[in-house]
Amino acid sequence: MENFSEVMALFLSVDNFLAIAVGVIVGVVVGAIPGLTATMAVALALPFTFSMEPVTAILLLVGIYKGGMYGGSITAILIRTPGSPASACTLLDGYPMAQQGKAKKALKTALYSSVVADMISNVALIFFASYLAKIALNFGPPEYFWLICFSLTIIVSVSGDSVIKGLIGASLGIIVSTVGLDAVYGTQRLTFDDYNLMDRVSFIPLLIGLFAIPEVIEFYTSKVAPHIRTAVSGASLTWKEFKGLLKTIVRGSLIGVIIGAIPGTGATSAAFISYSEAKRTSPRKANFGKGEIEGVAAAESGNNGVAGATLIPLLSLGIPGDVITAIILGAFMIHGLTPGPVLFQENLTLVYALFCGIMVSSFVLVFVGNAAIRYFSIIADIPKTILLPIVLMFCIYGAYAVNNSTFDIGLMLVFGIMGFIFNRTGIAAAPFLIGFILGPMFEDNLRRTILISKGDLSIFVRGPITWVFILLTVASLLFAIRRYWMSRKEAMA
Amino acid sequence: MMKLMKTRVKGRILCALAAVSLTYGGLVQADEWPEDNIRLVVPYSAGGTTDLLSRKMADLLQKELTTVVVENRPGAGSTIATAQLARGGRGSDHMLLMASPGHTIGASIYPSLRYDPLEDFAFVRNMINIPNVMVVPSSSPYTTVAEFIEAARTQEFSFSSPGIGSSIHMSGELFKSMTDSNLVHVPFRGSGEALPALLSGDVDVAFENMPTVYPHIKSGKLRALAVTSPTESEFLPGVPTLQEAGKEYGLETYETYAWFGFIAHKSFPAEAMVKLQAALDNVMASEEFKKFLPQFGAEAGTVVGEDFREFVQKDLEKWSDVAEKANLKR
Numbered sequence: 001m002e003n004f005s006e007v008m009a010l011f012l013s014v015d016n017f018l019a020i021a022v023g024v025i026v027g028v029v030v031g032a033i034p035g036l037t038a039t040m041a042v043a044l045a046l047p048f049t050f051s052m053e054p055v056t057a058i059l060l061l062v063g064i065y066k067g068g069m070y071g072g073s074i075t076a077i078l079i080r081t082p083g084s085p086a087s088a089c090t091l092l093d094g095y096p097m098a099q100q101g102k103a104k105k106a107l108k109t110a111l112y113s114s115v116v117a118d119m120i121s122n123v124a125l126i127f128f129a130s131y132l133a134k135i136a137l138n139f140g141p142p143e144y145f146w147l148i149c150f151s152l153t154i155i156v157s158v159s160g161d162s163v164i165k166g167l168i169g170a171s172l173g174i175i176v177s178t179v180g181l182d183a184v185y186g187t188q189r190l191t192f193d194d195y196n197l198m199d200r201v202s203f204i205p206l207l208i209g210l211f212a213i214p215e216v217i218e219f220y221t222s223k224v225a226p227h228i229r230t231a232v233s234g235a236s237l238t239w240k241e242f243k244g245l246l247k248t249i250v251r252g253s254l255i256g257v258i259i260g261a262i263p264g265t266g267a268t269s270a271a272f273i274s275y276s277e278a279k280r281t282s283p284r285k286a287n288f289g290k291g292e293i294e295g296v297a298a299a300e301s302g303n304n305g306v307a308g309a310t311l312i313p314l315l316s317l318g319i320p321g322d323v324i325t326a327i328i329l330g331a332f333m334i335h336g337l338t339p340g341p342v343l344f345q346e347n348l349t350l351v352y353a354l355f356c357g358i359m360v361s362s363f364v365l366v367f368v369g370n371a372a373i374r375y376f377s378i379i380a381d382i383p384k385t386i387l388l389p390i391v392l393m394f395c396i397y398g399a400y401a402v403n404n405s406t407f408d409i410g411l412m413l414v415f416g417i418m419g420f421i422f423n424r425t426g427i428a429a430a431p432f433l434i435g436f437i438l439g440p441m442f443e444d445n446l447r448r449t450i451l452i453s454k455g456d457l458s459i460f461v462r463g464p465i466t467w468v469f470i471l472l473t474v475a476s477l478l479f480a481i482r483r484y485w486m487s488r489k490e491a492m493a
Numbered sequence: 494m495m496k497l498m499k500t501r502v503k504g505r506i507l508c509a510l511a512a513v514s515l516t517y518g519g520l521v522q523a524d525e526w527p528e529d530n531i532r533l534v535v536p537y538s539a540g541g542t543t544d545l546l547s548r549k550m551a552d553l554l555q556k557e558l559t560t561v562v563v564e565n566r567p568g569a570g571s572t573i574a575t576a577q578l579a580r581g582g583r584g585s586d587h588m589l590l591m592a593s594p595g596h597t598i599g600a601s602i603y604p605s606l607r608y609d610p611l612e613d614f615a616f617v618r619n620m621i622n623i624p625n626v627m628v629v630p631s632s633s634p635y636t637t638v639a640e641f642i643e644a645a646r647t648q649e650f651s652f653s654s655p656g657i658g659s660s661i662h663m664s665g666e667l668f669k670s671m672t673d674s675n676l677v678h679v680p681f682r683g684s685g686e687a688l689p690a691l692l693s694g695d696v697d698v699a700f701e702n703m704p705t706v707y708p709h710i711k712s713g714k715l716r717a718l719a720v721t722s723p724t725e726s727e728f729l730p731g732v733p734t735l736q737e738a739g740k741e742y743g744l745e746t747y748e749t750y751a752w753f754g755f756i757a758h759k760s761f762p763a764e765a766m767v768k769l770q771a772a773l774d775n776v777m778a779s780e781e782f783k784k785f786l787p788q789f790g791a792e793a794g795t796v797v798g799e800d801f802r803e804f805v806q807k808d809l810e811k812w813s814d815v816a817e818k819a820n821l822k823r
Contacts, residue, residue, distance in 0.1 A: 039539060040539060042539075043539030043544065043548075043565070044539075046545070046548055047548045047549075047551070047552050047563075050549070050552055136689065137689055137692060137693050138693065139689065140689070140690055140693055140695040141690065141695065181657065183656070183657065183680050183682075184657070184678070184680055185657075186602060186657040186658060186821055195568065195569045195572060195573055195576070196568065196569075196573070198568070198569035198570075198572075199567065199568045199569055263685050263686060263689060264682065264683075264685060264686040313689075317689075317692075318708045318709065319685055319688050319689060320685040321685060322685070323538065323539070325685075326541065326683070326685060327539065327545070330542075330545040333545075333704060333788045333789060334545070334549065334785070334788060335788075336788050338707070338708045338711075339708070340708040340709065340712060341708075341712045342708055342711060342712055403565075403566065403567055403568060404564060404565070404566050405566075405568070405573075444680075444681075444682065448679055448680075448681070448690075451651060451677055451678075451679045452651050452679055452690075452695050452696060454649055454651075
């Protein structure tokens with residue numbers, strides 16, 4: 001009881017609530033602007049936290065992180081420009097929904113899926129942190145390798161109408177991902193001796209180029225210039241629809257939690273795995289990619305499920321799972337705190353005050369998200385002749401801002417043209433993206449496993465985690481092959 | 494004729510005025526530096542140790558001088574940002590870069606860089622040094638450096654790093670070449686990925702930065718065999734230096750740590766340098782700076798100006814040698 005009052009005394013301060021509110025608002029706005037990522041916002045906010053109380057400082061950064069995770073979906077849905085990498089999956093169905101005049105429904109679905117996933121992720125953080133952290137520690141290179149193999153099978157789900165074209169897209173993505181320095185030997189691969197390519201192809205310019213630029217090119221090359229009102233004033237998400245989506249949202253959240261608890265895997269992968277699972281089990285499979293509300297819910301719950309869970313390895317082990325948690329780790333250290341088991345022993349009051357703040361941030365997200373939908377939705381009513389040049393400007397700025405590099409603008413345009421060709425030839429951009437993200441993870445973990453194996457290849461089947469993922473990979477492939485034959489048979493008939 | 498003379502006289506007066514104003518302008522610039530915000534370029538992405546330290550230093554420096562704007566310019570190790578500083582041009586008299594071992598390691602691995610890591614820069618001062626720690630998982634049977642080296646000469650061991658060319662990787666390569674041990678490098682992408690592999694015993698050893706492994710040494714999950722600095726660290730009392738623990742195995746000159754210091758373009762005005770160094774002296778004498786250091790297991794840097802250049806030169810020679818032996822030159 002004494003502890004409870006100490007926690008409340010530490011948590012219930014105006015500063016903390018203000019920090020959460022400001023953090024979530026900044027996160028949502030920054031997340032919604034292409035190229036301005038939550039990572040940049042957290043890094044920029046860090047110096048402001050030097051003079052704050054530790055709990056207030058961390059809550060501000062966590063607020064930005066959570067806001068940013070959701071914010072990315074707004075522009076993904078409205079203008080097919082993912083504000084953050086993790087929202088690339090949301091646009092697969094979110095943007096078609098907006099084009100059908102269901103932007104409001106898509107935005108609300110994204111918001112409530114995000115909030116529910118965020119809460120589930122927080123609960124996992126608070127109650128199962130030590131258990132999940134133990135699983136995370138058992139994830140060595142061979143376990144990662146099989147997890148990535150399983151994740152690669154989702155290419156089949158996001159390939160659109162043709163699996164062959166999906167595989168072509170994924171292969172191209174993998175080829176592009178090999179550009180840069182070889183991780184083990186440091187030799188240059190496909191860099192053409194250009195220093196700008198030594199650190200791999202920049203992700204954000206690729207993302208913006210692949211999704212946003214083709215829309216602009218398409219608009220100016222097609223003769224018709226319709227002004228589709230995306231009708232944000234249209235129908236909202238009904239309770240009945242939301243109830244129907246709950247199963248998908250909870251499943252996506254749990255996928256997000258598991259992926260988030262494993263360092264270095266990331267929200268983008270979680271979104272795509274959740275999306276793929278939703279499509280696999282949905283009775284409306286054929287509608288995925290064409291404006292299926294369940295697709296939006298799956299993608300957003302997957303990526304937001306990660307948000308609380310990435311704090312699990314950080315708080316319980318002191319291991320940052322991604323760049324944002326690395327910055328948050330820095331903030332802890334600047335305030336003289338060391339995340340890890342010691343934190344739970346020495347600063348338990350502070351940890352619980354943080355947990356209270358993290359829970360509150362999910363509720364704040366509901367209000368800020370709704371306000372954001374209202375204001376950002378003005379975008380949907382702007383005629384395309386005015387909107388698209390502005391989008392193009394933001395795209396150029398966004399591509400530049402990540403590394404302050406003009407080279408990245410050129411890169412974005414190249415991928416823009418590539419995306420346009422993909423659109424015209426019916427190759428879906430999503431498999432390309434998955435190939436680009438998972439390709440290096442596959443290669444790195446394969447090589448790491450061989451390096452640590454000391455010549456004993458039985459390391460690939462060394463324990464229950466590897467067995468589970470081998471089974472899942474095989475099952476997923478068999479399922480995909482079966483579906484492929486069934487669809488061919490139907491086509492023949 | 495008269496008209497032509499008049500034009501010439503006018504021209505000469507204008508030239509003289511221009512020369513006077515330029516000289517005067519130059520004097521004003523030196524006297525009144527900084528006339529503008531200072532740009533502090535961080536050659537790595539936001540969120541890493543270099544970024545974090547830079548933002549803290551910027552925060553302290555701007556209390557002494559003027560607003561310091563931190564800019565992240567990552568890419569190709571730290572070489573893209575460094576090349577940008579080396580090019581100089583407008584604003585380079587208000588531009589600083591937070592250099593670290595990436596500066597010397599990058600130049601050792603890629604000798605065909607478009608800049609000279611020593612001649613193209615003015616060396617302001619070394620701010621912070623963080624030692625690396627040789628750590629093994631707690632499940633490892635080895636409790637001393639000597640035991641480890643003996644074993645590593647007869648069987649293969651793996652060491653992790655957050656990436657090829659990092660100071661942690663190069664510390665391992667240096668250890669390997671000096672002790673003739675059988676170590677295989679396993680690169681990860683960042684310490685966040687490398688650490689679980691070390692904690693679970695998938696890799697046998699690492700030469701990690703102190704702040705990364707310190708909590709795990711304290712909680713007993715990792716065992717510190719030695720520190721890589723030439724003197725013992727106050728944070729790990731009783732843990733020997735590699736120099737003393739590996740004396741019999743050829744490590745008597747082993748010394749590595751992550752150093753951080755400001756460098757500027759070679760044309761950086763001398764008067765401005767004096768002012769900047771004085772401001773940095775104040776920063777380092779401040780209570781806030783002293784309080785900040787222990788949180789990173791760090792020590793205050795000691796070398797300034799030309800001594801700092803000499804320090805960087807020695808570091809460069811050391812890494813060039815390691816890169817040569819480990820076949821890392823590209």
